[in-house]
Amino acid sequence: MELIFIRHGQGEHTTNLPESLQLGHPSLTVQGRLQAENLKSTLPLTREDILIVSPTLRTLQTASIWSENIECNKVVHPLAAPRIFPTRLAAKTLPCDELLDLERVQDEFPSFVPVPNLASSLWSTGINVLPDNEFNLLIEDFIDFCRSFQRKKIYIVTHDGTITSYRQNISGQQLTREDFLQETERFHLVVE
Structure with missing residues (x-):
């Protein structure tokens, strides 16, 4: 199975660093909307595709623009939420990385279905500051969730x-912040 990770389009929280990191639920910028629109031609979706999205405004906006008029399977999952990298002890989630509550997700993005039967703590706090040992235990759960669709590729x-x-x-590779993707760039990972 191929997992295709796509970074969201440019968000308001990146336009005036570090102050803009204090924005709660930042939207896409005009540039971010254009980047999401460009995904339609560079990585076109079909109704057969699976789209898993982080429960933040900028990711849902990116996915919504990209999948406009495509009735593919659209799922919101907190295991795709923001995560600090590398992890730091005593780190706190910044306002820009707080998750949307489920009611807002359902009101503003009704075609995106939240994953049921997950611990409520994942929906409220996400994975941002989880210690690596806790996060690593959840990775297999996320991969199993992706496998449940029985598709060759999943977009995240x-x-x-x-x-x-x-x-x-x-991959088992040691990575750094230098390995971060730019807005709407993608990375393909094959998992057995």
Whole structure:
């Protein structure tokens, strides 16, 4: 199975660093919307595709623009949420990385279905500051969830630190922040 991780389009939280990291639930910028629109031609979706999305505004906006008028399977999953990379002891989630509550997801993005039967703590706090040993235990759960669709490829719209965390764990390579993807770039990971 191929997991295709796509970083969200440019968000407002990246436009005036470090102050903009204090924005709660940042939206896509105009540039970010254009980047998401460009995904339609560079990585076209079909109704057969599976799209898993982080429960943040910028990722849901990216996925919504990209999948506009495509009735593929669209799922919101907290194991695709923002993650600090590398992890740091005593780190705190920044306002820009707080998750949307389920009610807002369902109100604003009704075609995206939240994954049922997960611990409520994952929906409220996500994976951002989980210690590596706890996060590593959840990776197999996420891969099993992806396998449950029985498709050859799964698209995951997420964040730079999350992508790098999954890449490092699955590949066994030591990665750094230098390995972060740019907006709407993608990384393919094959898992057995």
